[in-house]
Amino acid sequence: MTKPAPRQTDTQKKERLVSLRPTAPIVPPVNVSGRALMVVIAIMSFLCAVTLGTVTMVQEKAQAWQGDVASEITIQVKPVDGLDMEKALLEVRAVALSYPGALTAEIVDRRSTARLLEPWLGEGFDMDELPVPRLVIVTIDEAAPPDFGAIRQSLAETVPAATLDDHRAWASRLISMARITVFVGVGILALMFATTMLTVIFATRGAMVGNRHIVEVLHFVGAETGFIAAEFQKHFLIIGLKGAAVGGGLATIAFLLLGFWQSNSLATALNDQVTALFGRFTLSSAGYFGIIGIVVLIAGMTALTTRLTVIRTIGEIDRQRADPSLSEIG
Template sequence: MTDPAASARDTGRKKRPVTLRPMAPIVPPVNVSGRALMVVIAIMSFLCAVTLGAVTMVQEKAEAWQGDVSREITIQIKPDDGLDMEAALTEVRNIVLAVPGALSAEIVDRASTARLLEPWLGEGFDMDELPVPRLVIVTIDEAAPPDFAAMRQTLADAIPTATLDDHRAWSGRLISMARITVFIGVGILALILATTMLTVIFATRGAMAGNRHIVEVLHFVGAETSFIASQFQKRFLLIGLKGAAFGGGVAAVAFLLLGAWQNNTMATALNDQATALFGRFTLSGAGYFGIVGIVILISAMTALTTRLTVIRTIREIDRQRADPSSAEID
């Protein structure tokens, strides 16, 4: 005869749901050494991204300078006794537009001229009290430029104080300087990338040293070398991806903020001068794609270094087991 109480207890035990505890990861979560590696990767990624962005901007500005120099010439008219400056500017513009190869001519008005001089003379100065030259900016046809010698002679006959500057005297120096700057920037970027690679290699090896016992246990229980290496590679790939993405993201945000700051402070004459010389500090799409490439490169480098380090560790374990007297300390 069965006991009703015992039967009820058995029934309760049968109906109780069975909960499976999640399997713990083979490689432990990020520890102190892993966090340190992530910080190192983030810092080096930030430096690489900033350098790449700066080199990209310099290259783009150099190309823009070269294009502007080859497309424009400047005519300067110095004030003289009895010279009607406004009439002289209009006459110069008409003379230039009649020359084949000149596409357009723009007179720099008084307000723009005063704005160009504000960084040196301050605000509110009277242009009539100073012998301030006036400018005419001429856009020329690059494929069929005008005859500069004939244009100079025509301007000299009409207005003796007018001088033409075709920028050829210093355009070569400007282009050479820009190319040297880009070359130096590329060299600096290469050095930072090399430093990043070495830093990631040593930091990854240091982080792996703290997990050597896990490699030993997995190897002793018969796990394949490729399996152990893949487990650590996935873990450290995630660490490298997080660190590189954070560093690259901060650099990208810094470039965006720099461009927004410059757009919001364009009302000063000093910023006008900086914009005229260097252009806007905005990063193009190629620069942002380059930052993404740096993030991928550093993440892949971290994963590859981890895999090679695990394989090397397993080989050292096998060598020590085969001959304990030949143990080496790396």
């Protein structure tokens, strides 16, 4: 004869029902506001990544300019009446190579000169009808450069129409402009991070308002502040990570597409001028690691900001509970 099962009390039945009921997350799954926050974070991450990539390219270009200035000089020959340009270019080249420290001297041919002028003069213009100067690019020894003053003197005696430009003044202004651009880019990057942080704070406080009754009940029955904050932190960390990854990925694709366009439009006037001004639209390994760092930083910043906001909000709940007169505030 089997022994009848003990009769359960009402309290035991309620506890059993609670244990069988699936637990819902404190913070609901991604809703409309969560998707909106993800889009905002993606946009801010994209702008941050583009800014960082641009700053990186400008800084690398400035370093390249410094290297070019230290390794090259330019000799310009202006067309004048009675001047045999091709002969004058050969004489200029010979004068430059006669000085120690001048390694090579390359005459820029007519086709290359015309391609440099096409963005301003258009295609098919006749160089013989315009007083277009010709150039000789001289590569120098950076460790032991030639005597520029002596070269200028020899050119004045041999080819009076030739002038030497060591690019020092022009490059100095250009490098200063590049450094200012980097400084402004870093400032814009800091403002974007601050804007993203404020956006996360407002979104977190909005989520807290929508779930305040749940948080109050959990906190009232004994749920620790750290536990509640961890739940919100986990929720917004996923949102921040997804949004930042989308924004960083789009920025990476944008740089790859620009680099692809640039590599497939070689030997064109537009490409030559864009490359001369901005360099190659290709990020170095430091640029790509920087984009990954932005994704991680924004996701971590989102989680940390969320945690601090939740802890502060729970503190306000505790103060209102201790002083009912504060219940109307917030």
